[in-house]
Amino acid sequence: MSDEKIKGKETLDRIASEISRVVIGKNDVKELLLLGLLSQGHLLIEGWQGTAKTTLARTFSQVIGGTFKRVQGTPDMMPADILGFYLHSIDGAPRFIPGPIFANVVLVDEMNRITPRAQAALLEAMQERQVTIERETHRIEEPFLVVASQVPYGSAGTSPLSDIQIDRFTFRVWSDYPSQEEEGRVLNEIDRITETCVSPVVTPEEIKWLQQAVKKVHVAAGVREYIINLVSRLRVHPDLRAGPGPRGSIALLKGARAKAYLDGRDFVIPDDVKGLLQPAISHRCRVTPEAEMENVSVEKVITEVAGEVPVPKS
Numbered sequence: 001m002s003d004e005k006i007k008g009k010e011t012l013d014r015i016a017s018e019i020s021r022v023v024i025g026k027n028d029v030k031e032l033l034l035l036g037l038l039s040q041g042h043l044l045i046e047g048w049q050g051t052a053k054t055t056l057a058r059t060f061s062q063v064i065g066g067t068f069k070r071v072q073g074t075p076d077m078m079p080a081d082i083l084g085f086y087l088h089s090i091d092g093a094p095r096f097i098p099g100p101i102f103a104n105v106v107l108v109d110e111m112n113r114i115t116p117r118a119q120a121a122l123l124e125a126m127q128e129r130q131v132t133i134e135r136e137t138h139r140i141e142e143p144f145l146v147v148a149s150q151v152p153y154g155s156a157g158t159s160p161l162s163d164i165q166i167d168r169f170t171f172r173v174w175s176d177y178p179s180q181e182e183e184g185r186v187l188n189e190i191d192r193i194t195e196t197c198v199s200p201v202v203t204p205e206e207i208k209w210l211q212q213a214v215k216k217v218h219v220a221a222g223v224r225e226y227i228i229n230l231v232s233r234l235r236v237h238p239d240l241r242a243g244p245g246p247r248g249s250i251a252l253l254k255g256a257r258a259k260a261y262l263d264g265r266d267f268v269i270p271d272d273v274k275g276l277l278q279p280a281i282s283h284r285c286r287v288t289p290e291a292e293m294e295n296v297s298v299e300k301v302i303t304e305v306a307g308e309v310p311v312p313k314s
Contacts, residue, residue, distance in 0.1 A: 041170025
């Protein structure tokens with residue numbers, strides 16, 4: 001392993017180790033947070049109340065350094081509460097007051113408690129790393145990562161994320177209840193956990209270095225074709241009324257490169273792609289009403305397609 005890879009692996013191990021001081025279990029969510037960071041994407045964490053969504057996102061944000069801001073979702077939130085606004089003085093000179101979106105890591109807690117109007121304030125920022133206010137464009141400093149949590153749609157006081165909004169998230173992951181063993185550890189160590197203060201273990205410059213290193217991971221033509229075949233098959237599946245758009249393909253490509261780097265490889269293998277199908281694609285698909293009546297889920301369709309599309313041999 002080259003010195004560059006060793007340096008990257010040690011940095012990622014430090015991040016994971018520091019997070020685990022506070023968060024017990026949740027290894028799948030921790031990995032996707034790292035993959036989202038490495039691939040310059042965003043992560044949506046979904047789950048029932050009390051399943052450590054906010055704790056995990058906040059701890060991750062504190063560990064990777066840089067500036068961190070938190071937005072608590074409420075039904076009365078306005079776009080200016082997220083983006084900021086211009087303050088006009090008596091002499092008429094405007095002064096821009098930046099909102100919490102101007103940070104390296106932004107935690108949007110209970111995002112689906114925010115109304116669609118305020119949710120839309122995040123669209124330009126998540127896609128283009130900038131916001132436009134009163135016809136003035138303001139760039140957001142890199143690295144930039146949005147980690148949002150939401151309770152399942154249908155809970156009291158929630159507004160579903162629009163297809164356009166949810167498509168901005170590179171990955172979606174479910175934060176489940178802990179196992180009995182993990183919950184036992186939480187109860188045994190709750191005082192230590194609540195008193196533990198995590199510290200940044202990397203700098204924004206190191207994160208940008210990692211992100212550039214991930215871009216050097218090789219993706220063979222056969223693997224790229226595999227991604228296209230998977231996405232194309234989903235778009236014409238009879239049980240889906242909407243399939244993944246190009247952002248789904250991009251999420252698979254970037255996520256697979258990040259997964260390869262996380263595993264210490266400088267090339268992507270088909271299993272990297274297949275392992276990310278559910279978190280990268282499921283939130284971008286919608287089943288038909290007829291399929292829904294027959295209890296067909298998006299996850300089931302994706303699993304079916306993954307078993308049908310030939311895997312490249314080399």
